[in-house]
Amino acid sequence: MMAQPALALALPLRLLAEAPGVSAAQVIVDHEVGDYRDLDALRAITEGCAVVTFDHEHVPTDHLRALEADGVAVRPGPDALVHAQDKAVMRERLGALGVPCPRNAVVADTAEVEEFGFPCVLKTTRGGYDGKGVWVVRLAADCTEPFETARRSGVRILAEELVDFSRELSAIVVRSPSGQAAAYPVVQTTQLDGICHEVVAPAPDLSEELAGQAQQLALRVAGELGVTGVLAVELFETRDGRILVNELAMRPHNTGHWTQDGAVTSQFENHLRAVMDLPLGSPAPRAPWSVMVNILGGPEPDGEGPGRLYDGYPHALARDPHLRVHLYGKESRPGRKVGHVNVYGDDLEDCLERARHAAAWFRGDLGNESE
Template sequence: MTVRVGVIGGGQLARMMIAPAVELGLDLRVLAEADGMSARLAATAVGDYRDLETVRAFARDVDVVTFDHEHVPQRVLRALVADGVQVHPGPDALQYAQDKLVMRARLTELGVPQPDWAAVRDADQLQRFVDDHGGGAVVKTPRGGYDGKGVRVVHGGDEAADWFAALADGDALLAEELVPFTRELAQQVARRHSGEMVAYPVVETVQRDGVCAEVIAPAPGVGGRLAELAEGIGRTIAEGVGVTGMLAVELFETDDERILVNELAMRPHNSGHWSQDGAVTGQFEQHLRAVADLPLGGTEPREDWTVMINILGGPADGALEDRLAQAMTAHPSAKIHTYGKSPRPGRKVGHVNVAGADLDDVVYVARAAAARFL
């Protein structure tokens, strides 16, 4: 019997699940937020993922529900589980990707290395945290932030006054130690409900304006103890929160070769796009295998190096399709993935993957191909 996988969210992550679903013989269905979204080829319903009855109606026609994003409310997720729907990752796991304060508390329980942190409810509490941590801190809204949104570096308690004013009674902001990191890394792990788990090589990520711009796989200079530590952290978190599907653990590497957990994502993630063309099993196929409870695939790199470059913004005239042909002609070794989105400043409209034996050459070709879209 064909397994029907329902994806809530019609963005590019759902779009990139379509091809591997076909190859695995799965019936992929998508609940999109609006008409014409990236995953429109598989959109079988359009509606509000925050509305319980809309989601319930969608879930009736699938065997398992998974996600393109982590924003479906807990009340909706738990109602689906109560209805007997298979939800992967489930609400007990997904809460740690939805609320950064809940995440920090659970990582503390698991003994995972992370920045010092505190829940702060007013400017005085934030000021005390800043004073105790060298005069600076990172303040985050616990819910809803991504790609640099909901994150602010502060040096005084009054610099988050507007956020405090918007808090509901009993709510708090997250204050974190301002980590002097040397670079950012990411560790991906896939886990089946049965407990089978596989890990990908740790990668280096480069952020610009809070958005992931480049990924190098594997991370240069990471091997031995550091690679084992990153994988161990990923496996500990995946097991400790009971995630099913892909888990991405964003990490800081410090100058004394420590690594600290920054944030979590429980779905395919930008840091894993390289695996589409650079690993034995890409992250989108792996996620589907995991949520459908199929045996997990190999995670070994196909080449010495793979570099992923995000296409951010796209051409001002909107002629993305014209630039695609130019990039393919100029750089035939580049694998170009577009998201079916209209270009606008800062928007992710696609990415480029290039793999090969020489890192300098791979980086050059990937950047040159992506530059064709600017």
């Protein structure tokens, strides 16, 4: 999704793809297939590049430091990115900065979880995403799988309090090496089976005071950690009106996909501008409301490529000429994110209905029923 704004800005992209035919390789001609854990592959693909950036946080920290030692501009740098790679490192640093977070502790075994207190959330400190590597545990017996997973993968387990939150929010900011920064409206996010399902921008009924706090917190974290590019700060809004930091992501983030069509400058373009140290674009919304709904794979696999998803175009686009559809060229598998739809306008309920209908139609939940 960075390819289109890169083309408009005349910024050539080179890609290290994890497999042939993955989404980015379908649109970035200059690509090689390789393993991001292979330092030689990283050195080969980055040779001659002005800047290196990421679409996930899993590149080994030591490899990034090796690239920096070779003179490669890595943005965000490893000293910043490690806070999105390792949840324990993140919690320790945010705690030292006085950033509000859930109560947490690294735990070595079930006994330490019991001492921490049930119920709680256990997370692998590295490698988790989209609900993977996260468990809600209420009894000692629930701890078996998390610790077995940690042992197999060689990571630690972080225990966090089970927060009684009213909703989840996300504050996305972008920061350049020269220190320029911009903040997008704080959004409300809804999760489905641990996967971001729906985003509403701005978050409905969020007070200006709390929205300002969330934006200032995200900007402060970006500055303190030395982030270059997009930083997504996922937040809990508690029932007593506070905000707590849940997760950090240092890349264009699912909770910011609405900006492709609903903001003056998308998170993808601003990420490119930031890592190239170009002046940032306006994060202002184009309309009072924007809604993003993810298209998840239906109950049955659909073979190679988007397949049946293309069949959704005639109905969805004819029903709503203002609808914006983004498909990823992925094989449709149950629960997999294979695309998203964006809608923006003056009426929130109308935007919600249109976006939800379109996503359900592409998923196949509505069958072939007529309007």
